[in-house]
Amino acid sequence: MENLNLVLPEIFISLSIMFLLVLGVFKKNSSKITFNLSLFAILITAIITINETFSVSRETLFNESVVIDSMSSLMKIITLIGGFLVLIISSSYLKTFKIYNIEYPVLILSSILGMMVMISSNDLIVFYMGLELQSLALYVLATYNRDQLKSSEAGLKYFVLSALSSGLLLYGCSLVYGFSGSTNFDVISNQLNSNDYVLTFGIVFILVGLAFKISAVPFHMWAPDVYEGSPTTVTLFFTMVPKIAALTVFIRFLYVPFLNLIDQWQMIIIFLSIASMVFGAVAAIGQTNIKRLIAYSSIGHIGYTLAGLATASNEGIQSSIIYISIYVVMNLALFSCLLMLRRKDHYYEDIEDLSGLSKNHPLLSFCLLVILFSLAGIPPLAGFFAKFYVFKAVLEQSMFFLAIVGLLSTVVAAFYYLRIIKIIYFDKENDKYDTDHSLWLKFSLTVSTILILLYFIFPSQLIEVVSRINII
Amino acid sequence: MNFPILSSLILLPTVGALFLFFTKDKEGNNVTAKYVALFTTIVNFLISIYLWISFDQSTSNFQFVEDRTWIEGFINYKVGVDGISILFIILTTFITPLCIISVNNSVKNRLRDFLIAILIMESFMIGVFCALDLVVFYLFFEAGLIPMFLIIGIWGGPKRVYSAFKFFLYTLLGSVLMLVAIISIYWIAGTTDVIQLYELGIDSKYQNLLWLAFFSSFAVKTPMWPVHTWLPDAHVEAPTAGSVLLAAILLKMAGYGFIRFSLGLFPVASEVFTPLIYTLSVIAIIFTSFIALMQEDMKKLIAYSSVAHMGFVTLGIFTLQQQGIEGSIIQMISHGLVSAALFLCVGVVYDRMHSRMINSYGGIVTIIPKYSILFMLFTLAALGLPGTSGFIGEFLILMGAFKDNFLVAVIASLGVILGAAYMLWLYKRVVFGKLVNEDLKKMFDLNRSEYLILSCLAVPTLFFGFYPDPLINTIEVSVTDLINMHNTNIASK
Numbered sequence: 006m007e008n009l010n011l012v013l014p015e016i017f018i019s020l021s022i023m024f025l026l027v028l029g030v031f032k033k034n035s036s037k038i039t040f041n042l043s044l045f046a047i048l049i050t051a052i053i054t055i056n057e058t059f060s061v062s063r064e065t066l067f068n069e070s071v072v073i074d075s076m077s078s079l080m081k082i083i084t085l086i087g088g089f090l091v092l093i094i095s096s097s098y099l100k101t102f103k104i105y106n107i108e109y110p111v112l113i114l115s116s117i118l119g120m121m122v123m124i125s126s127n128d129l130i131v132f133y134m135g136l137e138l139q140s141l142a143l144y145v146l147a148t149y150n151r152d153q154l155k156s157s158e159a160g161l162k163y164f165v166l167s168a169l170s171s172g173l174l175l176y177g178c179s180l181v182y183g184f185s186g187s188t189n190f191d192v193i194s195n196q197l198n199s200n201d202y203v204l205t206f207g208i209v210f211i212l213v214g215l216a217f218k219i220s221a222v223p224f225h226m227w228a229p230d231v232y233e234g235s236p237t238t239v240t241l242f243f244t245m246v247p248k249i250a251a252l253t254v255f256i257r258f259l260y261v262p263f264l265n266l267i268d269q270w271q272m273i274i275i276f277l278s279i280a281s282m283v284f285g286a287v288a289a290i291g292q293t294n295i296k297r298l299i300a301y302s303s304i305g306h307i308g309y310t311l312a313g314l315a316t317a318s319n320e321g322i323q324s325s326i327i328y329i330s331i332y333v334v335m336n337l338a339l340f341s342c343l344l345m346l347r348r349k350d351h352y353y354e355d356i357e358d359l360s361g362l363s364k365n366h367p368l369l370s371f372c373l374l375v376i377l378f379s380l381a382g383i384p385p386l387a388g389f390f391a392k393f394y395v396f397k398a399v400l401e402q403s404m405f406f407l408a409i410v411g412l413l414s415t416v417v418a419a420f421y422y423l424r425i426i427k428i429i430y431f432d433k434e435n436d437k438y439d440t441d442h443s444l445w446l447k448f449s450l451t452v453s454t455i456l457i458l459l460y461f462i463f464p465s466q467l468i469e470v471v472s473r474i475n476i477i
Numbered sequence: 478m479n480f481p482i483l484s485s486l487i488l489l490p491t492v493g494a495l496f497l498f499f500t501k502d503k504e505g506n507n508v509t510a511k512y513v514a515l516f517t518t519i520v521n522f523l524i525s526i527y528l529w530i531s532f533d534q535s536t537s538n539f540q541f542v543e544d545r546t547w548i549e550g551f552i553n554y555k556v557g558v559d560g561i562s563i564l565f566i567i568l569t570t571f572i573t574p575l576c577i578i579s580v581n582n583s584v585k586n587r588l589r590d591f592l593i594a595i596l597i598m599e600s601f602m603i604g605v606f607c608a609l610d611l612v613v614f615y616l617f618f619e620a621g622l623i624p625m626f627l628i629i630g631i632w633g634g635p636k637r638v639y640s641a642f643k644f645f646l647y648t649l650l651g652s653v654l655m656l657v658a659i660i661s662i663y664w665i666a667g668t669t670d671v672i673q674l675y676e677l678g679i680d681s682k683y684q685n686l687l688w689l690a691f692f693s694s695f696a697v698k699t700p701m702w703p704v705h706t707w708l709p710d711a712h713v714e715a716p717t718a719g720s721v722l723l724a725a726i727l728l729k730m731a732g733y734g735f736i737r738f739s740l741g742l743f744p745v746a747s748e749v750f751t752p753l754i755y756t757l758s759v760i761a762i763i764f765t766s767f768i769a770l771m772q773e774d775m776k777k778l779i780a781y782s783s784v785a786h787m788g789f790v791t792l793g794i795f796t797l798q799q800q801g802i803e804g805s806i807i808q809m810i811s812h813g814l815v816s817a818a819l820f821l822c823v824g825v826v827y828d829r830m831h832s833r834m835i836n837s838y839g840g841i842v843t844i845i846p847k848y849s850i851l852f853m854l855f856t857l858a859a860l861g862l863p864g865t866s867g868f869i870g871e872f873l874i875l876m877g878a879f880k881d882n883f884l885v886a887v888i889a890s891l892g893v894i895l896g897a898a899y900m901l902w903l904y905k906r907v908v909f910g911k912l913v914n915e916d917l918k919k920m921f922d923l924n925r926s927e928y929l930i931l932s933c934l935a936v937p938t939l940f941f942g943f944y945p946d947p948l949i950n951t952i953e954v955s956v957t958d959l960i961n962m963h964n965t966n967i968a969s970k
Contacts, residue, residue: 367590378623383649384616393612393656400660408660412653419649423626423642431630431638461616465549 007066011073014054014081015121021046022114029107036105043110044092047117051085054078069189070128075473076326077125080253083330084124087246088117090337093445094344095238101350102150102236109149113242116142120250127261129178129188132254136174136218139247140167146242147235159234166227167217174214180207181262193262205269211258212273218251221311222280225304232300237352240296241340244303245333252310252329256322259314260476267317274315279410281308286417290424295343295354298421299336302380305418306332312411313395316402323471324394330467331391331460338376338453341446345369347439356425361434370429372454379457381422382415387460394468481543483556483607486524486566487600490573493517494596497589507588511577514592518574518599525570532563534950537958539609539672547613551663555670556607560955561806564948565606565726565733568813571937572725573599575930576718579821584632584716591632591718594624598722605730611659611669611738618694618730619652625719625727633714640707640714647707651697658690662742674742678966681745688746691739698731701791702761705784712780713833717824720776724783725817729809732790736802740794740959744966747795754795755885761788762892769899775823775833778903779816782859785892786812792889793874797963801877802956807948808870811858811941815867818855818934822848825927826907829920835903840912845922849908851931856904858938860897865942 009016025039025046032038058078065072092113099105119139126132144167148160182188184204185196197204213224220228232240263270285305292298306328313325346353363370379388392415399408460467496517497510533540539557547554558566576595584591601624604617622645630641663669666677679687697704708728712720740747762785769781786808793805825848826841827833842849858865861872871893878886912918923931941948 383623384619389616389619393660396656397660397663400657401664403664405657408657409654412657413650416646416650416653420642420646423645426626427630427638427642430627431641464547468549 008064010057011061011064011066012071012125013057014050015118015125017053018046018050018114018118018121021050022111022118025107025111025114029111036107039107040092040096040105040110043114044089046114047085047089047092051082051089054081054085065127069191070131071125072127072190073125076253076256076476079326079470079474080124080249081121083333084117084120084246084249087249087333087337088113088242090449091238091242091246094241094341094443094449097443097446098236098238098344098352101347101352104150104236108145112142112146112149115139116146116242117246120247123250124253126254126257127190129182129190129193133171133175133178135250136254137171139250140171143167143243143247146239147231149239150236153234155234156236157234159231162234163227163231170214170217170224173210173217177207177210177212177214180204180210183207185262190257190261194264197262197265204266208263208266208269209273212270212277215251215255215258216277219248219255219307219310220300220304221277221307222284222304225281225284228304229297229300232303233294233296237296237340237343237354240299241336244299244336244340248303248307249329249333252325256314256325256476260317260322264477271315271317274311275404275407278308278311278315279407281305281311282411282414283308283417286414286421289418289421292421293356295356295359298356298425299339302418302421303336305414306380308414309392309395309411312399312407315407316398316404317477318398318402319475319477320401321395321398322476323468323474324398326471326474327394327467328391330471331387331457334453334456335376335379335388338372338450338457339380341450341453342369342373342376344446345438345442345450347442348436349439353438356428358435359425359429360432362429364434365437366440369450372450373429374426375454375458377422377426381419383419385461387457390460390464482524482528483541483558483603484543486521486528486570487556487604487607489521489524490517490596490599490603494593494600497593497596500589510589510592511580514577514596515574517596518570518577521599521603522567522570522574525567528558529563529567529951532558532560532951534560535954537955542609552612552669553610554613555609555672556604556613557609557672558607560952561736561959562606562733564806564810564951565729566603568729568810569599569602569606569726572721572813572817575817575821575933576721578926578930579721579824580716580718581926584718587631591628591716594628595718595722598624598628602722602726602730606733609671611662611671611674614671614734614738615652615656615659618734619649621727621730622648625723628719628722629711629715632716632719634716635714636710637714640710643707644711647697647704651694651704654690655694658687662687671737671741675962679742684743684746685749688739688743688750691734691743692750695731695734695739696757698734699728699787699791700731700784701757701787702764702784703757705761705765708784709777709780712783712820713774713776717820717827720820720824721817724779724820725813728783728787729813732787732794732805732809735791735794736806736959740797740802740963744963747797747963748967751795751797754791755882758788758792758795759885759888759892761785762792762889763895766892766895766899770895770902773834773836775835775903775907776820777833778835778899779819779823782896782899783812783816785896786816786859789871789874789889789892792885793870793877796874796877796881797960798877798880799956799960800873801881802959803949803952804870804873804875804877806952806956807866807941807945808874810948811866811870811938814934814938815855815858815865818851818931818938819859821927821930821934822852822855825923826920830916835906837914838907838917839910839914840908841917841920842908844912844918844920847922847928851923851935852908853904854935855931855938856900858942860900861893863942864939866938866945868942869945 063074122135150156217224289301379386542557601621608614772778793801861867
């Protein structure tokens with residue numbers, strides 16, 4: 006008998022989704038209670054995850070198709086926390102657009118479930134199932150503000166391109182299956198060797214599909230449009246949560262089934278990383294819409310995360326995970342600020358709308374200052390340490406070119422972050438924005454800013470948690 | 478464990494800034510905010526004086542060392558001072574209160590935020606001079622960009638945005654290569670602790686590249702020709718207090734870095750690249766002196782003179798002679814005092830006439846005599862007249878240079894003449910001559926706070942000019958030890 010306790014979080018969250026759907030059908034005006042219950046469900050799931058799986062070093066279930074190890078439990082917890090925070094700060098935004106419905110939390114929960122399955126997958130089929138579950142939920146979320154043209158456009162675009170990438174991914178999976186005779190990661194790992202050139206195609210297809218999901222250059226085209234068109238809270242969700250899951254899967258693929266083929270994929274990852282870092286930095290300079298700018302900046306940040314993966318060392322993987330965790334916090338803070346730019350039911354999204362913000366809203370501007378300098382990677386803020394760990398791992402492998410290109414692109418990236426700071430602090434002021442924000446929004450902004458600002462006092466804790474992850 | 482005096486020096490200004498951050502920003506509160514900031518910085522100054530008194534001059538070991546684990550198994554938070562760094566710390570704590578007194582006239586809006594920026598800046602600057610771990614050093618070195626960017630950008634002149642961006646991006650571009658070098662040192666030597674690195678030494682086959690990476694950062698910050706172009710822009714646009722901090726302290730970080738890291742960690746490479754430094758320094762001294770002669774804007778002229786003076790400093794450091802290095806340190810301290818004073822002098826007339834152009838002044842000696850006397854004193858100190866601190870520095874540097882390379886020393890000596898030319902010509906055009914503008918008659922002489930600031934700067938300038946022993950005694954043992962270490966490293970290669 007399998008130890009089902011290990012998948013209790015997944016089981017619990019599936020049951021909650023079904024229950025919430027039924028509740029929504031039978032009870033009128035149940036949006037509020039659904040929201041609260043889903044928050045509660047995420048919380049419980051997180052607690053179960055910590056309780057049941059955090060101390061597990063490595064266990065497999067269901068014919069080794071599901072793996073529970075320290076990476077999966079840590080990433081699940083980050084995913085859950087991310088989902089929780091998105092839900093918690095969404096409500097006032099959704100109410101403004103009159104889309105405060107029960108479907109929203111249910112969709113978020115389902116995509117989280119999909120991600121949790123992805124994170125734990127040790128088998129091509131389980132992985133694909135999780136991927137599709139999360140993707141389908143995300144398509145709907147992107148179009149969630151269905152009365153707006155842009156939102157529908159975003160959803161459709163995302164759907165078409167994502168379906169294409171899923172197709173590539175599946176084709177790659179079938180090639181890999183053909184060569185190894187199994188869908189199980191561990192078996193594939195033992196069967197594969199680098200002599201088959203067709204196999205390289207399989208790996209490339211899989212990597213392309215995954216690169217699309219994390220929007221690495223050159224498979225990033227969808228990101229700016231989708232980020233701009235989707236409702237802001239959904240954009241926040243896009244920039245944080247699916248990336249965590251996709252990154253985990255990336256790590257899992259590279260270091261379990263393809264471990265023996267490092268020579269084949271390392272160049273690809275280095276290329277993706279450099280292209281993303283450089284392109285993300287350069288393309289963001291010309292943007293005028295904050296959400297588009299965040300899209301490009303997130304492409305750049307994914308580049309740094311990939312730089313850690315390209316090292317083929319445990320330290321590199323750990324640094325990538327640290328990077329993505331810190332990035333999640335910075336993103337949350339940035340979007341909390343964005344959600345505060347509101348005047349009478351209208352949310353502002355252009356960079357120019359920030360003009361002279363520091364006159365009327367000194368505290369909000371200070372938070373933005375901290376967040377933007379941190380995103381630019383200036384010490385002593387958290388963003389610097391994220392980059393520092395990555396480059397430490399990169400330089401350990403003597404990959405000087407990657408490190409220097411990466412650091413030079415931080416200088417380019419610093420330019421557009423500085424431009425926003427300039428607009429906030431040096432330019433003429435606009436009218437005041439409303440200040441009656443929900444308590445949760447203020448809370449998330451305050452906490453995340455403090456975390457960014459004071460991370461340098463206790464940098465060891467995060468490293469300690471992450472250092473338990475030893476994939477290789 | 479003793480009282481962590483260095484950490485409290487670093488932290489105290491931040492605490493003051495936090496205090497200001499949580500007070501309400503009302504117009505009436507500005508005075509209180511200023512007193513809080515002033516009080517904090519003066520206390521800090523007194524602590525640093527206490528530090529100097531209890532500093533043991535007979536040893537070159539690092540003193541008041543604090544060593545705490547910061548990132549497990551990787552970086553320790555390690556600070557300490559030796560004879561070289563202690564002077565820079567005192568310079569910092571001495572200049573900052575003067576900056577705060579001077580803000581009265583130059584900063585009109587958001588005074589509280591300005592003071593917060595200055596205080597945070599002070600913390601970072603002291604941190605740079607105490608840090609005994611490369612990563613900690615880098616952290617403070619880079620972090621200083623944030624407040625300075627804001628100081629130039631928010632309170633600066635008309636072209637402030639351009640200048641602030643140029644300052645930030647230039648410096649950042651230089652520094653990222655240093656970060657690569659620091660991490661590489663960690664993987665090569667297994668530690669980033671400066672004291673341990675001094676003992677271990679770094680394999681000479683890596684030294685050249687590492688030296689160049691550090692050089693890229695320090696050269697921008699110094700600033701050396703040809704990457705000096707950010708400095709005139711930043712100086713011209715920054716508010717007076719910002720220019721003072723920039724000239725007096727920020728530029729010294731690089732000179733300090735050259736001595737502490739480039740010489741100390743990469744002796745072989747320093748030897749290799751000495752001709753490069755000589756060339757760039759000599760170009761800086763001669764070329765920027767000529768540029769300074771051509772300037773119409775007073776602040777720009779002083780900015781270019783800073784580049785020339787820093788040229789002397791880099792020249793002195795890489796003579797690798799006792800006199801040269803001692804001279805460089807004294808020149809840096811002296812330049813810290815004198816350039817600060819000169820920027821304040823420009824600030825004084827700018828506050829009254831709102832013009833920095835030289836041709837809008839002339840013949841003001843009869844209108845504001847007290848000002849003219851003090852301005853005269855600092856002009857003479859800037860050109861290195863015997864009896865001022867500027868002389869001691871330049872003299873020692875040239876002495877070291879003559880020992881090492883005759884040609885370079887001769888060319889550099891020409892720079893002294895050029896320096897005298899542009900400074901005296903500036904003084905002549907501004908203070909003497911015909912009264913060019915009737916409005917100038919409305920100018921009033923120095924008020925109490927200006928008088929106080931300028932005399933505070935005049936006293937050490939003269940005192941150390943006549944009696945430099947306290948400075949030389951403090952640095953002597955450390956410099957001797959540095960040179961001995963350098964020579965043994967070269968010999969053992």
